[in-house]
Amino acid sequence: VYNPFDLLLLFQKREFRSFWFETGTPTFLVDLLTARGFFTPDLARLHSSEALLSAFDVEHIAPEALLWQTGYLTFHGSRRTGARIEHTLGYPNLEVQTALNDALLKGLMGDPMAAERAQSRLYDTLVAGDFAALRAHVQALFDAIPHQWHDNNPIARYEGFYASVFYSHIAALGLDLTPEDATAHGRIDLALRFEAQVWLFEFKVVELAPEGRALQQLKDRGYADKYRAQGLPIHLIGIEFSRERRTLVGFEVETLAPA
Secondary structure (H helix, E strand, O other): OOOHHHHHHHHHHOOOOOHHHHHOOOHHHHHHHHHOOOOHHHHHOEEEEHHHHOOOOOOOOOHHHHHHHOOOOEEEEEEEEOOEEEEEEEOOOHHHHHHHHHHHHHHHHOOHHHHHHHHHHHHHHHHHOOHHHHHHHHHHHHHOOOHHHHHHOHHHHOHHHHHHHHHHHHHOOOOEEEEEEEEOOEEEEEEEEEOOEEEEEEEEEOOOOOOOHHHHHHHHOOHHHHHHHHOOOEEEEEEEEEOOOOEEEEEEEEEEOOO
């Protein structure tokens, strides 16, 4: 989905880029979403009523309505539930997904330069399949968040904050992600298909769940079962944070060989 200005820039530059996003100013949107503690993995698939999307009160507007009205999300489907019409919303294209999550990551981290430096480092780490380097990268990612940002933003105390930072970090690369991936036994926090491998992530805050619970949940609920038929290596990755220590405190990996 491109607007006419996108197409003009496409013909002029002769390459696909997030021109529409670059020519806008999403600062107010990023500030609003971070202030409200918006769970960024929901951006890939939101449900909203027709009435909610029609709201125009900027002071109290729902994030879903604002994202749709500003063009950052578009319709992916609709259904009637009794007298009510419910819409499914998602990114209009990959360029908006990557650009929006890049902006959100910088807002969530409170340090745009640290967020920028982390992007290429994450990609190289995933290509290498180096889990020791991935742990060090995640540690560095969250250690780069200024302490004063934590002090002024209570959302950093919630489990969803850590999942949001990590999701937007990967989504800004434009990789094949499925947040809140549904299985017969529950929902996986994040599923990534990359380099002919499947990466399943579970996030926990140790003040809210026992240590070691992240990886154990992936195993106990058989989250890998959904992917076994693909014949690919499956990495189960449990990541645990401490909101009191404001850092990574657990990172466990178990790899299942192709059946």
